[in-house]
Amino acid sequence: MDADLSQGIALFGDFFDAIGLSVAIIDQDGRYAYYNQECSQLDEYTAEQALGAYLLELYPELDENSSTLLQALRQGRSYRNHYQRYRNPRGKAVHQVHTTLPLKRADGRIVGAVELSRDLTVVSPLHQALVDLQQNVEEEADGGLMGIITDDAAMKQLIHQARRLARADVQVLIHGETGTGKELFARLLHQEGPRAERPFVVLNCAALPEPLFESTLFGTVRGAFTGAEDRRGVLESAHGGTLFLDEINSLPLSIQGKLLRALQEGTFSRVGSGAEVRVDVRVVAASNESPQRMLDERKIRPDLLYRLNVGCLAVPPLRERLRDIPLLAQSFLRKHGKVTGHRVQRISHAVMERMLRYHWPGNVRMLENVLLRSLILCEGGDELDFLLLEEEGEAAERRAEERRPPAPPPPDAEGTLEQRMARYERRLLVDCLEGCANLTEAARRLGLPRATLQYKLKKHGIQLARTVLG
Numbered sequence: 360m361d362a363d364l365s366q367g368i369a370l371f372g373d374f375f376d377a378i379g380l381s382v383a384i385i386d387q388d389g390r391y392a393y394y395n396q397e398c399s400q401l402d403e404y405t406a407e408q409a410l411g412a413y414l415l416e417l418y419p420e421l422d423e424n425s426s427t428l429l430q431a432l433r434q435g436r437s438y439r440n441h442y443q444r445y446r447n448p449r450g451k452a453v454h455q456v457h458t459t460l461p462l463k464r465a466d467g468r469i470v471g472a473v474e475l476s477r478d479l480t481v482v483s484p485l486h487q488a489l490v491d492l493q494q495n496v497e498e499e500a501d502g503g504l505m506g507i508i509t510d511d512a513a514m515k516q517l518i519h520q521a522r523r524l525a526r527a528d529v530q531v532l533i534h535g536e537t538g539t540g541k542e543l544f545a546r547l548l549h550q551e552g553p554r555a556e557r558p559f560v561v562l563n564c565a566a567l568p569e570p571l572f573e574s575t576l577f578g579t580v581r582g583a584f585t586g587a588e589d590r591r592g593v594l595e596s597a598h599g600g601t602l603f604l605d606e607i608n609s610l611p612l613s614i615q616g617k618l619l620r621a622l623q624e625g626t627f628s629r630v631g632s633g634a635e636v637r638v639d640v641r642v643v644a645a646s647n648e649s650p651q652r653m654l655d656e657r658k659i660r661p662d663l664l665y666r667l668n669v670g671c672l673a674v675p676p677l678r679e680r681l682r683d684i685p686l687l688a689q690s691f692l693r694k695h696g697k698v699t700g701h702r703v704q705r706i707s708h709a710v711m712e713r714m715l716r717y718h719w720p721g722n723v724r725m726l727e728n729v730l731l732r733s734l735i736l737c738e739g740g741d742e743l744d745f746l747l748l749e750e751e752g753e754a755a756e757r758r759a760e761e762r763r764p765p766a767p768p769p770p771d772a773e774g775t776l777e778q779r780m781a782r783y784e785r786r787l788l789v790d791c792l793e794g795c796a797n798l799t800e801a802a803r804r805l806g807l808p809r810a811t812l813q814y815k816l817k818k819h820g821i822q823l824a825r826t827v828l829g
């Protein structure tokens with residue numbers, strides 16, 4: 360061993376023993392020249408076993424490149440506060456942070472290397488608990504966004520718009536594909552408006568069989584029909600607060616008329632009763648079809664639409680906000696990691712690419728489900744390196760679908776050429792209007808003067824939703 364090195368160890372040995380860090384020193388041959396008590400606790404070799412032994416004999420799973428001490432000795436590299444996780448020779452998981460430096464003589468020659476390590480094995484469960492706690496606090500204090508996670512410019516703009524509408528206490532129609540977060544927006548509108556302390560009542564119109572609509576909305580009186588009891592409807596339950604009518608496009612037109620009257624007049628009667636009930640309710644409605652399509656397919660009465668559509672929020676599909684995919688994915692991994700016990704920290708590059716390329720027909724809800732399933736089935740470890748999207752057969756079919764050009768409008772077997780052309784033109788106009796903010800934009804996209812477009816809309820009897828009237 361180099362004389363300077365052995366002198367240094369003799370001089371500082373007691374100090375290294377007293378500082379409460381594990382300290383290991385190797386000489387220029389890579390053999391342990393110093394190995395203190397804390398090192399023994401971490402790696403479970405006694406000083407007698409270690410001193411004089413070649414490093415790679417004690418740690419056969421390391422090599423010249425992966426051993427930081429050997430890298431410091433041979434390449435002069437230094438590591439400061441470098442995090443390491445490994446299994447010690449007895450198989451125990453060790454987390455540590457170390458600083459490793461080459462030991463140089465005055466003439467610059469490297470005569471050994473030293474490593475000081477701090478054991479994090481005790482600290483890391485506490486650290487994880489702290490991270491979880493912080494996350495919970497952040498989730499609860501997410502600026503009143505009702506858990507809406509986003510880093511997308513259009514979504515941020517939408518949240519801004521929703522907050523303004525919330526304060527204005529107007530009726531709002533939210534539309535967007537399934538699973539995009541429409542209900543979260545509805546809750547945001549309620550929570551940030553003047554009715555926050557009053558009830559928020561949800562009615563999913565698609566989940567109700569037709570005969571139950573009227574009694575569910577307006578309530579019943581005993582004896583109104585066989586088995587009827589005195590029961591409040593959702594309008595009464597939401598008095599003073601907000602009624603969220605999800606999938607409004609599934610509400611039968613006859614009931615829509617009654618709902619409109621109740622909203623206009625603020626009064627209605629329970630089924631089977633002549634007595635007027637007075638309510639003050641803000642209605643927020645949601646649909647997975649655009650206002651234009653609902654109108655065109657006669658799924659909503661225009662007068663109800665105009666009444667509800669004072670404010671309109673169009674939530675974009677997940678595939679149009681790619682920045683949100685990694686953000687949401689990390690958040691779901693944290694959330695479900697706690698429940699499943701699989702604390703995956705990262706998502707592999709390949710999985711992330713796959714997620715970014717996928718078209719997510721079920722949007723955020725689907726992303727969450729896919730990640731949960733993948734997490735449950737993954738083998739453990741730090742990185743999520745597979746994604747259970749769908750059954751392979753279904754997935755292949757979907758990919759073929761994606762590659763296929765958009766389907767032409769269904770061939771109309773009926774009518775003359777002129778009639779079929781007219782139907783085709785009408786369909787093109789409706790499709791175009793759906794994707795445009797206003798008439799001017801639609802005219803520009805179609806390459807038509809605005810007046811010609813207006814003439815064609817009239818000719819085809821296409822009614823416009825308020826959102827495209829401008």
Ligand SMILES: Nc1ncnc2c1ncn2[C@@H]1O[C@H](COP(=O)(O)OP(=O)(O)OP(=O)(O)O)[C@@H](O)[C@H]1O
Nearest residue numbers: 506507508509536537538539540541542543723724
């Ligand atoms: N931006 C987001 N951040 C965090 N979670 C989200 C976000 N968007 C949606 N989610 C979650 O995805 C799921 C579906 O959201 P939500 O029910 O609001 O969608 P929806 O558009 O109303 O769906 P549907 O049309 O099927 O009723 C919920 O669990 C919701 O918490």
